[in-house]
Amino acid sequence: MSAPQAATTQSEAEPQTVFTSKRMKLLKYLPKPELPKWLRTTTRASLRQDLFAGLTGAVVVLPQGVAFAAIAGLPPQYGLYTAMVPAVIAALFGSSHHLISGPTTAISIVVFATLAPLAEPGSAPYIAMALTLAFLAGLIQFGLGVSKLGGLINFVSHSAVVGFTSGAALLIATSQMKHLFGVHLSDSSTFISTWESLADQLPHINPYVLSVGLVTLVVSVAIKKIRPQWPDMLLAMIVGSLFAAGLGVEAHHITLVGAIPSHLPPLSHPQWDLQIVRELASGALAIALLGLIEAVSIARSVALRSGQTLDGNQEFVGQGLSNVVGSFFSAYPASGSFTRSGVNYRAGAKTPMSAIFASLALMLIVLLVAPLAAHLPIAAMAGIILKVAYNLIDFQHIHKIFTATRGGLAVMLVTFLATLLLELEFAIYIGVMLSLLFYLNRTSHPRVVSRVPNPHSPWRMFVTDPDLPECPQLKILRIDGSLYYGSVPHVESKLKDLLEQKAHQKNLLVIGSGINFTDLSGAELLLRESVRRREQGGHLFLYDIKEQVRGMFKRSGCIQTIREDHLFQSKTEAISTIVSHYLDGAICEKCPAQVFMECPYASKPKNDADGTSEPQPVKAVPLSDP
Template identity: 55%
Template sequence: MEHCELPRRPGRLDRLRQALPRLFPFLGWWPQVNRRTFKADLWAGLTGAVIVLPQGVAFAAIAGLPPEYGLYAAMVPVVVAALFGSSFHLISGPTTTASLVIFANVSQLAAPGTAEYLHLVLALTLLAGVVKLGLGLARLGGMVNFVSHSVVTGFMAGAAILIATSQLGHFFGLALPRGGSFLETWGALLGQLSAANPWVVAVGAATLACAVVIRRINPRAPALLLAMVAGSLLSLALDGPAHGIALVGALPASLPPLSLPWFDLDTLRTLVPGAVAVAMLGLAEAVSIARAVATRSGQAIDNSQEFIGQGLANIVGSFFSAYATSGSFTRTGVNYDAGGKTPLAAVFSSGFLAAILLLVAPLTAYLPIASMAGVILLVAAGLISVPAIRHIVRTDRGEAGVLAATFLATLFVELQFAIYAGVILSLLLYLRRTSHPHFITLAPDPASPHRALVNIRRSPQAECPQLKILRLDGSIFFGAVNHIAEELHRIVAQSPEQCHILILGSGINFIDAGGCHMLFHEAGAMKLSGREIFFCSLKSEVMELLRRGGCLARIGAGNVFKDKSTAISGIVARLDPERCACCHLRVFDECRARPGGEDVE
């Protein structure tokens, strides 16, 4: 006798195996690592390590910290964010935005550069990480879905121009004012352009041209890294320092020291608002960058997992002398363009940066800042997606307006408000669309089988003199009830002879209490005016709410039909027979059974 084997219930080991990739995301992509991806990530990591050298120093200065702290922020947090995030290409680290927000919040509490200032920065970083981690564990990453593609595209284009603008002084060898607005920087550039250093311009332009040529010849080659090497050799051949070509300079040969963030209750109250601002801005920035790169790579992004990765990166980083980090526009673009395949590129970047500081720090002194500027200009140009912009402009004027507003806000308003402005505009556009559902007038098409109902605007057809057929495309909720009622009154006023109105509800996804109240009132008002309103093809959820709200009783159970064919059959039988006898249109098949219908072939 054969025995049926019952399915085995998953044991603790099976549940553990299923949970591990969720707890440790790097276990999910690690099997994809092979010799090809390892080599590509190695080159991308080396390129990213060289790119972050001057950036880290500059960002630390903006944050009011010693230069080495910008480099510390590009080591441990980068690894943690890469291992626990979901993006294959996002590179975290110090950013202009985070540096500015930190300086704005902490400089009011302590003098920049002091030990107290450093302690407060690390404490704020820890708090910001806790906020990010909490949002991620609560699976609130979906709130970033309100950042539409138009917002991301406009923000990226604006940020690319800001990045390029910030490098123009280095590219032309000019001392432009720091911290100036977009217009101020360009005004200063145009005013000093005649004083540009031709030697600096030659090195920057040669580096840029070299990167472009290498990409054309061999797209897989580390064009950015090779271009920077070529720029360094050119600077040596020209005796760059003697002609005013600034170099990156020697960097401190030290790894991030351990630190212990601390704060008392009063300090906590003071830092929490700033920490929330840093956290929200950093999350929006990181996820926007991850999504923007994912549109090019075709990868799916888990927003909540990115929140977790960013939160852990800030928490762990605060114990390794790293201040608040987020996704980096420039380094992420460099990582993707340099051929990075997996998050190992971020790990290699951190390792190479540490090795550079420990082993070859003196050699970095020969890297011209103009070469860095040339490479960053090329990367910035790649962040502007012309096809995406063209598609949005051609497809939807509303979304084109959101894109333009986000782009302009990025350039002319504080950066942290640019995404918020785009999100608010996107929500307003969405609310406007959902609060203005459309009534489509339908009529039978005699040329189609079974006289299918068609939109009379697209295909003009005769309507029944007594029955108006409408399809409502949109849900009936509190924000739309006034518009729906006004549209219904307008249609009734334009067709006073059509005493019956049939509404096809297949496009009504939901109805709330406000919508139920409106239908209750309109059904009663139509009955008082000698009209009747009918419904068909309503979803079960809508029917249930109409029943609970008493609206179904006011409309009448006999006025609600399962589908349109049943509705037309039932309503035609209730039309005025005298008017039917005089009608020669006979738009419905059911009209043949009405008085006078036997005379129509």
């Protein structure tokens, strides 16, 4: 082959090599199913347990799906559709072995709050927008997962979640009052207006409708208490339907749900209208955040019991794909279900195959049992939804928040009130923003703690005790928190006040064990403190600092001013060097405190033959700075 031909062949091959390299880099960031990881651990015994857990979950979700669809303002079958395909996709791409995705209470009420002002609940445009909402929320979740931002969910405090779910529970219960009492409300657009309209309609309550709802509710509570392993909601709905039939449905104007189509989820697609996307964007973001908070929180709570290690980013990807794919199979926004996930774990599920079995079993049940929903009274569903709403309120954590911190209590109460009085998506944003504000306020005010040697300890361990004597020449502080641009003003103010109040303590030793991170602003803060101390005739010393902090000193050039020999790895090295080289020996010899073992007349640990020792003077040799 001639040289020009070789050059031509090589030049033709280069673009292909570059393209292949870029394609491989791109594929590295694409999500991969978790199936190969847990499929290797699957056995016949685990498949048997997963099958039983899946069948149990399918029975549980049947009444739940119908109830949640009603909360979302959708026909009953859409709650069942949402429990089918999204659960399979989330199981294949998520990292949790026990999390079951599908319709949830909180997501359903946010869907209703987002779409009710835009279209008539249950209408074709309403359903189309619900599917579009699932697609948009899934895209946001998927994007966060692919971008490796799974850790962001940790910044949303549990107090905000508890406040939102408690408020959502009251909204859910309020929305069912007209169905429970059998009345028509003139205005049910807000929480307050609903109760005002209900008060006007009290003389017109239908006692037969109310009795159906209460009987269903009481039966469900009783079964759960007496036989907790039984499907209480399903059995209660059957009892409520039989009770309504015995009273006479038509004679007493008891409204029924109507027939549910007995077929699998039909193919669908989101709306691509840019105007609709703009109208749904805010609600989609709120649903995406809430869905991720629900799913990750539930997955973590179950993982604590099962001992499984979770991948937050993979959970984001799984939830995102479940909503994106689900929107093409008639599913409205889904998330992790606490009830179904808990049942799945307690039923002995070992792998995500249980979620796949549950979806397949639900499809079979829908094909066979769906027509029987025509005999289900809406009042019976209202009774079940009231029970679901009650279970949504976490009384245990509410009590803990009330007795723990004022910040957490403020976040919970504000989020709770915002949920009741404002649009739900704004309530979520308020909860998230308050959580971030309290977090930033806390991290921007790290504790600056004074430390002194404990004379009762053989090795003079450092403690925080204002009654113990301090060295008159050396102040010891511990900073508990990161030094970054947000915390620098607070810490610098503390250090300046300290230098003004105790000018005689010209030397400062900072214990860095609590400083996990520092940025350039934090490094420059310590540099300025070092300069101030030297102008007063003293020094700044640090010990037990982490490698990240030391690395920032070196990269920023601050190490030249702070000085490498002023950074110590151990307490013994730090104190012995400071006492012998940087303190005034004349002051040390006359000091009555003798707080350090290295002080000239400090008592040393007993080490002679008879168990006693006399104080031995240690001569201090001051060194001049270069």
